[in-house]
Amino acid sequence: MDITPVPNHSLITATAEEGRHLAIKMARVVVKATQPDEAIRERLRDVYANDPNMLIQIGNVVAIEFATFAAANNYWRN
Numbered sequence: 001m002d003i004t005p006v007p008n009h010s011l012i013t014a015t016a017e018e019g020r021h022l023a024i025k026m027a028r029v030v031v032k033a034t035q036p037d038e039a040i041r042e043r044l045r046d047v048y049a050n051d052p053n054m055l056i057q058i059g060n061v062v063a064i065e066f067a068t069f070a071a072a073n074n075y076w077r078n
Contacts, residue, residue: 005029011072019073023065030061 013019035041048054 005033011069013069013073016070016073019069020066023062023069026065027058027061030065 007022007025011022013022031041035044048058
């Protein structure tokens, strides 16, 4: 499995919106790295898609990724 942990080898993005999109992408990469079997991921998708607690946890993973990018980008301030 060929997963790029940090796309373009950088956490730097031009805008907060780009950082948010990258955070979502990185959350997906974490899931793929944790469960590399696509068939299993597909089978589990219905489970977490219908469980509000799991959806909240997914949001937490994205929030943690976004916080990491925000810090790396000095919160998009010069």
